[in-house]
Every structure is written in structure tokens, then in C-alpha cells.
Amino acid sequence: MLDIKFVRENKEKVKENIKKKFQDKKLPLVDKVITLDEEYRKVKVKADNLRKERNDISDNIGSLMREGKKEEGLSLKDKVVKINEELSVLEKDEHKYEEEIKEIMYLIPNMIADDVPIGEDDSKNVEIEKIGEPIIPDYEIPYHADIMSSFNGIDKESAGKVAGNGFYYLMGDIARLHSAVLSYARDFMIDKGFTYCIPPYMIRSDAVNGVMSFEEKEAMMYKIEGEDLYLIGTSEHSMIAKFKNQILKENNLPITMTSYSPCFRKEVGSHGIEERGVYRVHQFEKQEMIVICKPDESETWYEKMLNYTVELFRNLDIPVRKLVCCSGDLADLKYRSCDVEAFSPRQNAYFEVGSCSNLTDAQARRLGIKYKTEDGEKIYAHTLNNTVLTPPRMLIALLENNYNEDGSVNIPVALRPYMGGKEKIVPNNK
RNA sequence: GGAGAAAUACCCAAGUCUGGUUGAAGGGACCGGUCUUGAAAACCGGGAGGUCGGGUAACCGGCGCGGGGGUUCGAAUCCCUCUUUCUCCGCCA
Numbered sequence: 001m002l003d004i005k006f007v008r009e010n011k012e013k014v015k016e017n018i019k020k021k022f023q024d025k026k027l028p029l030v031d032k033v034i035t036l037d038e039e040y041r042k043v044k045v046k047a048d049n050l051r052k053e054r055n056d057i058s059d060n061i062g063s064l065m066r067e068g069k070k071e072e073g074l075s076l077k078d079k080v081v082k083i084n085e086e087l088s089v090l091e092k093d094e095h096k097y098e099e100e101i102k103e104i105m106y107l108i109p110n111m112i113a114d115d116v117p118i119g120e121d122d123s124k125n126v127e128i129e130k131i132g133e134p135i136i137p138d139y140e141i142p143y144h145a146d147i148m149s150s151f152n153g154i155d156k157e158s159a160g161k162v163a164g165n166g167f168y169y170l171m172g173d174i175a176r177l178h179s180a181v182l183s184y185a186r187d188f189m190i191d192k193g194f195t196y197c198i199p200p201y202m203i204r205s206d207a208v209n210g211v212m213s214f215e216e217k218e219a220m221m222y223k224i225e226g227e228d229l230y231l232i233g234t235s236e237h238s239m240i241a242k243f244k245n246q247i248l249k250e251n252n253l254p255i256t257m258t259s260y261s262p263c264f265r266k267e268v269g270s271h272g273i274e275e276r277g278v279y280r281v282h283q284f285e286k287q288e289m290i291v292i293c294k295p296d297e298s299e300t301w302y303e304k305m306l307n308y309t310v311e312l313f314r315n316l317d318i319p320v321r322k323l324v325c326c327s328g329d330l331a332d333l334k335y336r337s338c339d340v341e342a343f344s345p346r347q348n349a350y351f352e353v354g355s356c357s358n359l360t361d362a363q364a365r366r367l368g369i370k371y372k373t374e375d376g377e378k379i380y381a382h383t384l385n386n387t388v389l390t391p392p393r394m395l396i397a398l399l400e401n402n403y404n405e406d407g408s409v410n411i412p413v414a415l416r417p418y419m420g421g422k423e424k425i426v427p428n429n430k
Numbered sequence: 431g432g433a434g435a436a437a438u439a440c441c442c443a444a445g446u447c448u449g450g451u452u453g454a455a456g457g458g459a460c461c462g463g464u465c466u467u468g469a470a471a472a473c474c475g476g477g478a479g480g481u482c483g484g485g486u487a488a489c490c491g492g493c494g495c496g497g498g499g500g501u502u503c504g505a506a507u508c509c510c511u512c513u514u515u516c517u518c519c520g521c522c523a
Contacts, residue, residue, distance in 0.1 A: 040483095041482095041483065041484085044482075044483055044484090044492080045483065045484060045491090045492095047492080048482090048483065048484085048491055048492040048493090049491080049492090051491090051492055051493085052491060052492070054503080054504085055492090055504080057503070057504090058450080058502095058503050058504040059450075059451085059504080060503095061450075061503055061504070062449095062450030062451080062503090062504065063450075063451070065450065066450070066451075073503085074503085076503070077503045077504095078503085079503080080503040080504080081503070083503090084503080204513095247480085378480080378481095
């Protein structure tokens with residue numbers, strides 16, 4: 001969400017930005033919101049003046065009553081009644097304009113960084129760096145679900161009966177590996193100075209509306225029947241909403257937190273749920289990192305956060321690449337974003353395992369997250385979020401990159417303490 | 431889940447019964463000063479948060495006492511509703 005004043009003063013820039021994002025259908029909204037804003041301010045001045053008049057007369061009545069001049073006081077009532085009649089019309093308009101303006105402001109995308117590559121969709125995303133040497137062994141790497149099966153580590157059939165498509169049972173070493181990577185990720189981020197947090201897994205509608213767009217909500221969020229509660233799609237939702245309507249102290253910034261949560265997603269839309277594997281599912285778990293900082297620090301934090309993810313994957317011997325999101329693939333609140341993709345030796349390709357984003361002050365303005373400077377000035381903070389890692393997707397990368405010809409899977413050194421010291425896990429039938 | 435109490439500015443807190451000179455007493459913290467080698471204490475003085483709007487500006491105005499709505503000429507104060515906190519009971523991992 002942009003500042004309406006910014007839109008007023010930078011009309012062409014805002015339009016240019018919309019074009020860059022290939023959302024030309026939103027172009028008329030800019031002029032519309034500027035007109036609405038002008039109308040709104042006109043009405044507000046009128047209404048403010050009337051309210052002033054009403055307050056004055058009412059005060060007057062009060063004084064007269066106190067002095068015992070009851071008749072005189074009561075005779076002024078009619079005036080105020082008339083003012084109130086006039087006012088009730090204006091206030092309706094005032095309210096209407098406010099709502100309309102807010103609605104449009106929610107639709108106008110955040111300004112994107114100057115160096116974001118221009119492109120319509122994710123096919124135009126730009127690889128900027130590969131880290132780690134991809135190794136494709138001369139033996140075949142099975143599909144991840146088949147690797148898991150060989151360990152008796154997955155049961156999607158039962159999950160289908162119990163919960164439906166898009167769910168899974170993980171078992172034995174595979175389940176343990178799942179917990180191990182999460183624990184490792186947690187400790188990794190704690191070592192980077194982040195505060196570990198376990199947030200609510202359900203949030204109210206006002207929190208939901210603060211952290212995401214209406215379309216996102218419809219496509220992602222599960223609602224609890226009969227309650228004003230939604231299952232979170234990522235802990236970022238509860239973590240950022242935590243600071244809603246708060247004025248933070250400057251010396252408490254940056255706030256750096258790493259949160260764990262299960263994530264629930266309807267995955268309505270383009271891709272749908274895949275039949276066999278655990279790549280796209282309704283429920284998964286995630287270690288997340290969020291930063292709330294001063295505006296001039298957000299770009300530095302963005303780089304740092306992105307590199308933390310890369311470092312973590314490298315610690316687990318998984319080759320990755322950074323893929324910068326192009327303008328059209330960037331969600332409306334984002335200033336810039338970069339996906340981290342892990343190498344799949346089975347497909348000889350990279351696949352998405354995380355996403356790092358700088359939302360500048362767009363999310364903070366929506367939620368009212370500010371900080372107070374030493375001079376007493378209140379400034380919207382910048383918010384950033386990034387995936388640390390998400391099993392089960394992480395398990396796909398881990399299993400494929402550490403798969404041996406005999407079907408066993410090596411455990412990276414960093415994970416061994418979380419796996420009872422095992423150097424590798426071996427399929428049940430061997 | 432049941433019964434009761436409460437939410438006032440950065441913090442504590444008066445005002446709510448009995449609506450009007452209360453946008454809010456008092457204190458703490460804060461800022462300036464006196465004293466002091468410096469600091470603390472004491473004393474003197476100072477301004478009060480947030481947000482929207484008008485104005486080149488000085489400045490002016492609206493909203494605002496947990497959120498939303500209502501009654502009224504007028505609401506911190508009365509009514510409804512939601513949220514949160516506390517106490518007691520029940521239930522539970």
C-alpha cells in the first residue's frame with residue numbers, strides 16, 4: 001500500500017510502475033483515486049467546519065444551562081438539529097469516499113526497485129548466481145516419493161482416506177529427517193542472532209486482511225467454521241501481524257525473528273495439488289525469518305537474509321541458485337523478491353524452495369507498524385520475510401542430492417546431531 | 431463453558447454513580463535551570479500523545495478516554511456489541 005500523498009505527487013511514476021508490472025487494467029485507478037481523494041478532502045473540510053459549529057453551539061448550550069438560562073439554551077437546539085441533518089449526509093459521503101479510496105489503494109501495487117528485471121511472468125525471472133556444483137550421478141535418482149517409500153517413510157494413501165488429497169503421513173527415518181532439518185534451521189538462525197518464536201497458527205480476519213491481498217486470501221486461507229479464525233498459510237502472517245498498530249522504539253530495531261509453524265494452503269488456482277509427491281500439498285511446515293527495520297537498512301537486510309538461506313543449503317551440501325523475480329511475478333506488496341532454488345539431480349533442474357522479499361513500507365503502512373525516532377518523528381518501518389526452509393520440500397532436495405546407488409541416503413554432517421549421529425539412513429528392505 | 435471486575439496519554443492514576451468551564455486532575459518519567467568538582471537528591475520552570483485535513487507560513491480545525499455502533503443540542507461519563515486483561519468456578523493436555 002502506497003501513501004496517498006505519494007500517489008498525488010508522483011502520478012506518472014505510479015502509472016509507470018503499474019505498466020512495468022503488466023497490470024495496465026489498473027492504470028485508470030490512479031486518476032480515479034486522485035479524484036476521489038480531492039472529493040474526499042473537500043467533503044472533509046465542509047464536514048469539519050459543520051462539526052466545529054455544532055461543538056461551539058453545544059458548548060454554548062452547556063454554558064447557558066449552567067447559568068440557569070434554560071429557555072435560552074433550549075432555543076438553540078433546533079440549530080444543531082439542522083446542522084446534524086446536513087452533517088449526516090456529508091458523513092455518509094465522507095465514509096463512502098474513505099472506503100473507496102482504501103479499496104483502490106489496496107489494489108495499486110507497491111513501487112518496485114529500479115533494478116527489478118521487467119517481465120510478464122515467472123518465465124522471465126533472472127538467474128543471478130549459482131552456488132555449489134550440481135552433481136548428477138551416473139545412476140538414476142528415483143522420484144522423491146519413491147525414495148521415501150523405500151524407507152517406508154510415506155503413506156499418502158492413508159492420508160488421502162483420512163484427510164484427502166494433498167496430505168501425507170511421514171514415518172520413521174523420513175519423519176525424523178523432517179524434524180532434523182527444522183531443528184537445524186532453527187538453531188542456524190538462532191546462531192545468526194534471530195529470536196526464535198512459535199506463533200499462533202490461527203489468526204483473525206483483521207490480521208489476515210492486514211498481511212495479504214483479497215485474492216491471496218481466497219486462494220490460500222482455510223477458514224474455521226463458525227469462528228472468526230483462519231489457519232495461517234505461513235508464520236509470516238502471524239509474525240508481522242504481531243506488530244499491528246504498534247509504535248516501536250528506534251533502539252529496538254531491527255527486530256529479527258525466526259518462527260516455526262505448520263502452514264495450511266488451499267492452493268486454489270494454477271498448479272493444484274500433485275498426485276504422488278509432497279512438492280505441493282495442503283499442509284507443510286516451515287522455518288521462517290522476518291525482519292522489521294529502518295528504511296535505510298532494509299536493502300542490506302534483504303541481502304543478508306537471502307544469503308542466510310543460501311548458506312544453510314550449502315551447509316547441507318545442496319547446490320542452489322538465486323532467481324530474481326521479474327516485475328510481473330512480484331506480488332503487489334513487494335519491492336523486490338528473490339527465489340532460492342535447490343538443485344534436483346533427478347530432473348537436472350532447479351526448483352523453488354524459498355523466497356526472500358523486501359516489502360519496504362507497504363505492509364507496514366497497511367498494518368500501522370511505525371517506529372519513533374529520537375526526534376519523536378514516527379516513520380513506517382520496513383518489513384522483510386524469507387524462507388529458512390520448508391520440509392517436506394526441503395526433503396526432496398536432501399534425498400535427491402544425497403542418494404546413493406544402493407538406495408541409502410547420506411546424512412550431511414550438520415544434520416547428524418539431529419539424527420542420532422547417523423551417517424546415512426538405509427532402506428528397510430536392505 | 432459459567433459468575434464477577436476492569437481497559438483513560440510513555441508509565442501509574444483521578445474523573446464514570448449525578449452527561450456540559452475535562453482533551454482530560456495528580457504523580458512518575460522527560461526537557462531546561464538552581465545547587466554540585468560531576469552525578470544523585472532537593473527546589474524552580476516547561477511543554478503532553480496519535481491521526482486526518484486547511485494554510486506559503488505563523489497557525490487553525492476535525493477525530494480521539496480498548497475497537498465498532500447508538501441515545502443526546504452535547505458522551506471518557508448513558509445504552510448495545512466486539513476484543514482484551516484480572517479474580518472465582520468448571521473442564522482439559
